[in-house]
Amino acid sequence: MRISRQCSLASSVVSAAISAQGLRRTYGDVVAVDSLDLDVAEGEVYGFLGPNGAGKSTVVRMLCTLASMTAGSASVAGYDVAKQGDLVRLSIGVALQDAALDGKLTGRETLTLQGRYYGLDRDAVVTRIEELAPLLEMDAIDRRVSTYSGGMKRRLDLAAALMHNPEVLFLDEPTTGLDPISRAVVWEQVRSLNRDLGMTIFLTTQYLEEADALTHRVGILNHGLLVAEGAPDELKRTVGSDVVVARVAANPDLAAQAIGQVPGISHIEVYGNEVSAATGDGASVISPVAVALSAAGVEVTDLSIHPTTLDDVFLELTGARIEVEE
Numbered sequence: 001m002r003i004s005r006q007c008s009l010a011s012s013v014v015s016a017a018i019s020a021q022g023l024r025r026t027y028g029d030v031v032a033v034d035s036l037d038l039d040v041a042e043g044e045v046y047g048f049l050g051p052n053g054a055g056k057s058t059v060v061r062m063l064c065t066l067a068s069m070t071a072g073s074a075s076v077a078g079y080d081v082a083k084q085g086d087l088v089r090l091s092i093g094v095a096l097q098d099a100a101l102d103g104k105l106t107g108r109e110t111l112t113l114q115g116r117y118y119g120l121d122r123d124a125v126v127t128r129i130e131e132l133a134p135l136l137e138m139d140a141i142d143r144r145v146s147t148y149s150g151g152m153k154r155r156l157d158l159a160a161a162l163m164h165n166p167e168v169l170f171l172d173e174p175t176t177g178l179d180p181i182s183r184a185v186v187w188e189q190v191r192s193l194n195r196d197l198g199m200t201i202f203l204t205t206q207y208l209e210e211a212d213a214l215t216h217r218v219g220i221l222n223h224g225l226l227v228a229e230g231a232p233d234e235l236k237r238t239v240g241s242d243v244v245v246a247r248v249a250a251n252p253d254l255a256a257q258a259i260g261q262v263p264g265i266s267h268i269e270v271y272g273n274e275v276s277a278a279t280g281d282g283a284s285v286i287s288p289v290a291v292a293l294s295a296a297g298v299e300v301t302d303l304s305i306h307p308t309t310l311d312d313v314f315l316e317l318t319g320a321r322i323e324v325e326e
């Protein structure tokens, strides 16, 4: 097992842990993933952010050898995904969006089976379960998985993916449906796996704050295409530091026109009855925006200002918001 692997992004980014060229997957007429190029460095936490149906899970499934590629090529941990599937599978841990756990087994049996599958002996399994205790509810470890809550199942599934201390970890929406405490546990685990072991982590999420908090770089996926990629802060800077949002009773286009006359506004997006205006300095434009809307006779129901989020980046690139199911 590679327990003492150390490589931080800061020290030196080396070879690619994950790379893909022209990755494509279609299901009949549906293009789930459209010609995707990807390079994730060793020791990097890379996030895929995108709305429902963007193609996130399909990419994960192809990189983990669970779905075939319609076209393109990919390598994971230095192995060709199409030609060296067995070696890829030995190098990775995977927690899929829908955890496929056997409800008849207990938590401990699930982890033991997984550990044995990867060649850990009995003692190593016991040690590993102890190491993974922060993720698990040890009071419930000898109970059948069928009695676990959704959040407990997700965390057990993540622990199972970590049993063999993989080189590259794939997490498909690891915190969807988790309560805030479980979410914090998973976040801390992801951070420490990366910080302490230098594990490369590829995660998908619909949560903007998760991408912000955990990833070194994020790829924003929409309709199977990568529409932006970069460090979260870098992506936000392309929009501006703040976003002024005006909700209006009617006439959002007229409101957009009025806001567009205010100096210091860079981009304007209309989404339903909401007009978002990016700016380098929200505090100094908010009053002139209010005055401009009033002068145009627009009825404003809410006027607010917030630091730019990745959702604002997505809105500017696609004209839509990433909708999160809570």
Ligand SMILES: Nc1ncnc2c1ncn2[C@@H]1O[C@H](COP(=O)(O)OP(=O)(O)OP(=O)(O)O)[C@@H](O)[C@H]1O
Pocket (backbone or CB within 6 Å): 027, 030, 031, 032, 050, 051, 052, 053, 054, 055, 056, 057, 058, 059, 097, 206
């Ligand atoms: N087995 C399949 N058969 C047919 N279509 C599929 C299949 N798997 C995925 N798709 C389609 O591919 C597209 C991408 O789906 P995918 O599950 O990769 O999206 P996602 O970004 O993971 O979405 P979500 O956030 O809802 O999990 C969707 O249009 C989906 O309907």
Ligand SMILES: [Mg+2]
Pocket (backbone or CB within 6 Å): 056, 057, 058, 097, 172, 173
């Ligand atoms: Mg998915």
